[in-house]
Amino acid sequence: MNALTLPDIAAQASRQALPLDWVGMCGIALPILIDGQRLAATADAGVSLDDGAARGIHMSRLYLALEMLDQQPLTPALLRTVLQRFLDSHEGLSNNAYLRVHTDLLLKRPALVSPLAGWKGYPVSIEARLENQMFHVELKIDVTYSSTCPCSAALARQLIQQQFLDDFANTPLQHEDVLTWLGSANGIVATPHSQRSSAQLHVQLNGEQLPLTELIDTVEAALGTAVQTAVKRADEQAFALANGQNLMFCEDAARRLNLALKRSDAVKAFHLKVVHAESLHAHDAVAESRWTRHPA
Numbered sequence: 001m002n003a004l005t006l007p008d009i010a011a012q013a014s015r016q017a018l019p020l021d022w023v024g025m026c027g028i029a030l031p032i033l034i035d036g037q038r039l040a041a042t043a044d045a046g047v048s049l050d051d052g053a054a055r056g057i058h059m060s061r062l063y064l065a066l067e068m069l070d071q072q073p074l075t076p077a078l079l080r081t082v083l084q085r086f087l088d089s090h091e092g093l094s095n096n097a098y099l100r101v102h103t104d105l106l107l108k109r110p111a112l113v114s115p116l117a118g119w120k121g122y123p124v125s126i127e128a129r130l131e132n133q134m135f136h137v138e139l140k141i142d143v144t145y146s147s148t149c150p151c152s153a154a155l156a157r158q159l160i161q162q163q164f165l166d167d168f169a170n171t172p173l174q175h176e177d178v179l180t181w182l183g184s185a186n187g188i189v190a191t192p193h194s195q196r197s198s199a200q201l202h203v204q205l206n207g208e209q210l211p212l213t214e215l216i217d218t219v220e221a222a223l224g225t226a227v228q229t230a231v232k233r234a235d236e237q238a239f240a241l242a243n244g245q246n247l248m249f250c251e252d253a254a255r256r257l258n259l260a261l262k263r264s265d266a267v268k269a270f271h272l273k274v275v276h277a278e279s280l281h282a283h284d285a286v287a288e289s290r291w292t293r294h295p296a
């Protein structure tokens with residue numbers, strides 16, 4: 001039996017008495033429960049070190065408090081309980097507690113037409129903090145979609161009109177000939193460019209739920225061109241139609257999302273950013289929008 005006491009460096013006085021804003025651990029692996037799914041996640045757990053004279057915080061106490069997250073569904077109430085435990089275990093040292101949880105939410109998405117479905121991963125971060133006894137929770141969600149440039153679509157249509165004039169000049173129009181021409185690559189000489197795009201949401205929440213799926217559904221419905229999972233030709237054709245019916249500059253996408261998110265009761269405030277990874281350019285087209293709900 002070792003009679004020696006284990007040295008406790010964290011309990012020593014700091015040589016430079018200075019409070020710190022955030023001290024803790026990043027990238028802790030843990031499973032979490034969301035909507036009945038067990039998901040692999042990483043957590044960043046921290047507290048402020050307000051006692052500037054204390055050498056360090058007690059990392060193990062934060063780590064052990066995270067145990068609750070793998071046993072109960074993730075809710076704002078649970079996050080608050082964990083944060084309170086961070087503070088209770090750092091009495092006299094810390095006033096503020098922080099927890100970020102990163103995961104990929106997996107949702108099964110049906111195909112547009114065929115009776116198929118597939119899984120889609122949505123990167124999600126849930127950020128909670130207990131600062132001066134005020135609890136805040138925010139969500140970050142990335143949603144991927146397709147955007148077709150409305151300017152490019154108009155320019156392509158003009159080229160098709162020009163081709164029509166060239167091909168049918170001084171010819172009596174025959175329904176059958178026009179139909180064949182419309183179905184040929186000679187007729188539809190130009191196509192607009194599309195790009196894989198992402199909507200990056202940062203949302204402050206009202207209420208006691210984490211409405212992840214609801215927010216993702218809201219975003220995808222507002223844009224109309226969510227990227228697909230299982231795709232047969234019938235689905236690809238429906239996707240082409242959806243893109244043609246939802247031509248979007250990044251400004252259009254940002255405005256659609258702004259309007260849709262404002263309508264959600266779960267949202268108190270947001271900062272959204274849409275990024276269109278241009279195929280016309282080697283750089284991205286980007287738009288951002290912020291909003292805060294004012295008390296009624």
Ligand SMILES: Nc1nc2c(ncn2[C@@H]2O[C@H](COP(=O)(O)OP(=O)(O)OP(=O)(O)O)[C@@H](O)[C@H]2O)c(=O)[nH]1
Pocket residue numbers: 008010055056057058059060061
């Ligand atoms: N504060 C601090 N601890 C660190 C750091 N890097 C590793 N650790 C280790 O984290 C481990 C756990 O710290 P504590 O929570 O204070 O462990 P403990 O003293 O056994 O636990 P308590 O008795 O509850 O205080 C210690 O072995 C520290 O050495 C660091 O940068 N800062």
